[in-house]
Amino acid sequence: WAICWWKFVKEKPQESKEQKHTGKSYVAATSEGKVKFTFYLKQKTVLFTALAFFSYNYILFFFLTWFPSYLVDARGLSVENMSIITVIPWIFGFIGLALGGFVSDFFYKKFAQKGVLFSRKLVLVTCLFLSALCIGFAGLVSTTVSAVTLVALSVFFLYLTGAIYWAIVNDVVDPGNVGSVGGFMHFLANTAGIIGPTLTGYIVDTSGTYTVAFLLAGGLAVVASLAVIRFVRPIVKPA
Numbered sequence: 054w055a056i057c058w059w060k061f062v063k064e065k066p067q068e069s070k071e072q073k074h075t076g077k078s079y080v081a082a083t084s085e086g087k088v089k090f091t092f093y094l095k096q097k098t099v100l101f102t103a104l105a106f107f108s109y110n111y112i113l114f115f116f117l118t119w120f121p122s123y124l125v126d127a128r129g130l131s132v133e134n135m136s137i138i139t140v141i142p143w144i145f146g147f148i149g150l151a152l153g154g155f156v157s158d159f160f161y162k163k164f165a166q167k168g169v170l171f172s173r174k175l176v177l178v179t180c181l182f183l184s185a186l187c188i189g190f191a192g193l194v195s196t197t198v199s200a201v202t203l204v205a206l207s208v209f210f211l212y213l214t215g216a217i218y219w220a221i222v223n224d225v226v227d228p229g230n231v232g233s234v235g236g237f238m239h240f241l242a243n244t245a246g247i248i249g250p251t252l253t254g255y256i257v258d259t260s261g262t263y264t265v266a267f268l269l270a271g272g273l274a275v276v277a278s279l280a281v282i283r284f285v286r287p288i289v290k291p292a
Contacts, residue, residue: 088227088290093234098225101277101284105177106218106242108277111249112188112211115270116142118250120204123263128197138201142208149212156213157220169224174285177217178278184210185274192267218242225288 093099120142124135153176161172187207191200222235253266 088230090230090233092290093226093230093288094237096288097284098286098288099222099234099238100241101280102218102221103238103241105181105214105277105281106238107245108181108185108274109211109214109218110242110245111273112184112207112270114246114249115188115253115266116204116208119253119257119263119266124197124201127263128200130197141201142205145205145209146212149209150215153213153216154220157217168287170221170285170287173217173221173224174281177214177221178281180210180213181274181281182278184208184214185271185278187271188274189268189271192264192271221285 121135121139124130124138125132130138157172157176160175161169164171164175184207187203187210191203191207194200194203218238219235222238223231226234249270252269256266256269257263
């Protein structure tokens with residue numbers, strides 16, 4: 054992988070220049086002077102994009118750590134059958150992640166006059182909300198087929214947003230801070246990998262059911278998608 058990356062991944066200055074003038078909304082495009090990293094730590098756009106990414110990771114880690122146990126404990130599947138069925142959501146996720154960038158670019162071309170950030174938000178909000186509904190209802194249905202189908206659809210819609218979080222950071226942050234701000238956002242978001250599995254285990258242990266855990270995962274994503282609508286805006290450097 055490293056050899057292929059070194060050989061084939063190159064910068065294209067002309068394309069970068071065109072993107073800056075047609076799609077970028079970061080502060081460096083409209084103001085002079087270096088922007089401090091700490092400036093972005095207080096921006097609602099960064100914080101609520103991190104919240105959306107947190108809910109993304111919460112569902113993802115919930116699926117990674119507890120879905121196999123759910124199939125065995127709550128649905129009565131054997132370990133052998135469970136291992137086969139858990140492949141299905143990953144197939145959907147593979148398709149979703151591969152399509153995510155194309156979907157975002159399609160909406161940007163369709164709504165070019167509204168700006169690149171609008172197309173990112175459109176994909177993020179719509180798909181994260183649909184993922185939330187699917188994972189929530191997966192905990193309420195009565196059949197294994199319905200549950201697996203809904204979880205697979207949830208992973209599909211979730212992975213459609215996979216490229217959007219970095220894209221938003223790249224769109225609203227000046228090039229000198231993209232790595233730092235992206236790392237900060239990932240730091241906040243990846244705490245879901247600690248909180249999600251632990252909280253799910255506590256809920257299942259105390260309630261004896263997975264329903265509340267499914268609803269919580271979906272509820273977090275609903276809140277995050279609504280927050281993105283309200284708070285994610287182009288960042289403008291103060292005068």
